Amino acid sequence: MKQLYSAFQATYHTEFENLFQWAQTQEIIYIGTPGRIEERLRGTDTFFYHRFYDASGNQSEKYIGGPSGTPEGELALKNVQDRISSADMVVQSVRELRKLGFAVIEDKAGATLAALHNHGLFSGGLTLIGSHAYGAILNKLGVKAPSYLTEDIDTVRSNPLSLATTPQMSLLDILQTSGLPFIKAKTGLRSGDKSETYKLPGREKLLVDLLVNGSDIGAPILVPEFEAYAQAVPHLDYLVDGRLESVILSKNYAVPVYTPNPARFAIHKLFSSLSRINQPAKSGKDILQAATVICAMEDKYPGDIEDALNAFPDSGKGLMLKGAEKALPIVQSHSEQYGDVLRRLIDG
Template sequence: MPSVHPPALQTLYASLIEGAQSQLQIPLQTPGTAVRKTVKEQEYIYWRFYLANGRRTDEYLGPASDQGTLQAMEERLANSREARQIADSVKTLRLSGFAVADNSSALTVASLFNAGIFRQGGVLVGSHAFGALLNGLGIKLAANYYTDDIDIGTAAPIALAIPDDRSFLDVLRDTGIEFLEVPGLDHHRPPTSYKQRGALLKVDLLVPGTEEYETKPLPGLKAHATGLPFFEYLMSGVEDGYLLGKDHIVPVRLPNPARFALHKLIVSTLRPAALGVKSRKDQQQALVMMDAVLEHNQAWMSEAIEVLPLAARPRIAQAADQTMAYAEGFGDITKDALEELSALRYGAREENEQGKDRKP
């Protein structure tokens, strides 16, 4: 059963996100340091930093004797000190059980923030959203989550704050990571996923759809997305949130935590038998999130259940039955909620029968 972070750590987290709210652009590299080089008895200053792909870069600032060079160096040193303070605070939170994304994932999400994707309707979903939501609720993770996938959803068109000759792939490559389009099983359909060359990091674009899993265009991104069943339910009522990374705090948009939990249960029933491990992960994340929401605000869960699509209710009931296997150690309020969800199959059946009776 998850535990709550002590007030001092929650205060530290709150102070970090307060500072992050004013960010307009997030640097996509390490904090960096000043380096002096002497060429023909003349000293020059460079600013050395590392990109997300590990590549070292030395940015030329100018002659050490020039006042403008010294001023530029001081500005970068001040920014570097602030970034290192953030990194130290994030390290404290990570070691205390806050969810922190790996550096490549955090910088990729930061690049999406810089492009305006979250301001224009993009929503962070999947395991990164799971961690960010738990941080916001003050819940301690037994072990930090790990995922190679960054899932970005939307229920509305997204317009990028970048020139027309740029694309979603260009935004991903701003990190310095070499992303490639991932062709789907049907080569006649355009790709909806992007993967780092030689690594497992992957970015998926998602939109509302049906169990046909259609490919839909996102013209504002010059990209396509996969349509998912019941995804519109998750995309309703999104809110501001923050993703913690090694050296960064990235403002994002997140699903409502109660809807996130219920949607995880739905998704667990949609996966094929070969992906049973992922279904169990969905149910375990749903259980942790349900417990956190019920401890925080029971009304959120009641409201999320009330607006569940009728077609989703039998799936929720099925998943709730299966999730009971993982509920040992959780509170009675959470187990009672699973039993309530399990009973939804009967309500859905009755509403279906009433609908048939009303037909002429």
């Protein structure tokens, strides 16, 4: 038997849950390292500055306030001291969780997600999917498994986002508030298409993709609130229905996001594994991720996988069941019992 994952000790998972709950309280995430406060004399008065490293790893400095001893200066100083204390707590907590095997992403990706959070995109309806969501799902389920290091950020806009409190900004403008120099590029999926991706220049591998529901895979669809063309992917409405609060961890950030319901994530992965064109490596990754979540869900929430499979749209069910056939040997290698469950679901 080949075990797909192992469960964290209850005390370790409680540490994660505490950080998860704290992360949900953040309205604004300050991007960069926690940094430190410096005092500088101007004449006879002392003023305060915050020195830190930004998302690109460059030293940065922001004026805090002053003079020392004035109500305004002391209040500004306390606000930044509190921010630094919270940021130090996140860094320490994430460091400990990473050592235990919790999924932690690269910090530039964390800063990018923080920028999306700061502009209300997740609370407004955006959902994180893909391998970053997979890592978050593993963390929430309390299991340790290979989390497939990737710098790609895949997001789904299922309905027009509710951004009434946010000034109109393009997606490119929002991404650049991370302090990272994002540029817009064509996806190259199909010649002449308008669908776009967002990337860092040069050899940087970080990509951000905006996806929408659509039957024509890769077709460009205008998302007016972002001034962006998204890529169509089938059955994303099914995937994000019933989405859940989650958190993404990176070295300096604990970012509140929304991810799919784990059972629907697994079932959609079975479908997407066979809907990919000329991407065998990603298809194999989809199958393994689906098999892992299927087993973890049968451990903790038996019956949820069956409900999710039965709810999958009829138009894609045949392809999804073929994906389930590919996942079956992997599930069986972890648990004959869960393999029997999946076999019964496939046979109907």
